[in-house]
Amino acid sequence: MIAEVCGLVAGLGLLSWWDIRKRMIPLPVLLATGIYIILMHVIYRRLSLLEMGAGAAIGLFLLFLSFLAKGKIGAGDGLLFALIIGPALGFRGAVTVLWISLFFVTGAGAVMSLRRKTGGAEAAVEVPFVPFVLAALLVTLFLRGGSL
Numbered sequence: 001m002i003a004e005v006c007g008l009v010a011g012l013g014l015l016s017w018w019d020i021r022k023r024m025i026p027l028p029v030l031l032a033t034g035i036y037i038i039l040m041h042v043i044y045r046r047l048s049l050l051e052m053g054a055g056a057a058i059g060l061f062l063l064f065l066s067f068l069a070k071g072k073i074g075a076g077d078g079l080l081f082a083l084i085i086g087p088a089l090g091f092r093g094a095v096t097v098l099w100i101s102l103f104f105v106t107g108a109g110a111v112m113s114l115r116r117k118t119g120g121a122e123a124a125v126e127v128p129f130v131p132f133v134l135a136a137l138l139v140t141l142f143l144r145g146g147s148l
Contacts, residue, residue: 004040004148005141008088011036012134015080019128025076034083046148047090055086055094062098077129085133089148093140100136105129 011033018026041047047055059082066073086094109127141148 001044001046001147004037004044004046004088005146007033007036007040008084008137008148009134011084012130012137016128016131016134019076019130023126023128025074025080025130027076027079030076030079030083034087037084037088041087047087051090052087054091055089056082058086058091058094058098059083074129077133080130080133085137089140093148096140097133097136100139101129101132104132104135108132 011029014029015025015033018024018029041052059078059080061078062073062081063075063078066075066078081094081098085097089097105127112127
């Protein structure tokens with residue numbers, strides 16, 4: 001199972017770098033990490049297909065919210081949960097990672113917004129989400145004793 005954790009963290013690390021640098025999530029890296037997670041599932045059979053599908057549903061919900069918000073929530077974030085986080089962690093794990101990452105990104109967005117207001121700029125604050133998903137995954141792994 002260490003291969004699954006390492007692959008997941010490495011994939012999210014690379015996606016975080018892209019999200020910070022380019023404010024986008026490259027589909028090939030997203031798909032490659034998702035395929036890796038599914039291959040690891042075939043090998044280890046840790047979650048049932050129902051659990052993986054329920055976790056992926058979290059991502060589909062985020063995609064729906066992205067559509068309603070007209071892109072203010074990135075579609076890549078929904079795909080991240082639908083293709084990687086949900087299948088890797090199942091429903092409960094995906095919800096846990098989502099809530100922790102939303103807590104982290106809200107705090108960071110608030111700090112960035114306050115800094116902009118004191119600096120005089122009035123533009124909207126854009127915060128990359130994937131690094132906070134990675135941080136939330138690491139917290140979740142810590143809380144679970146290092147296992148998915």
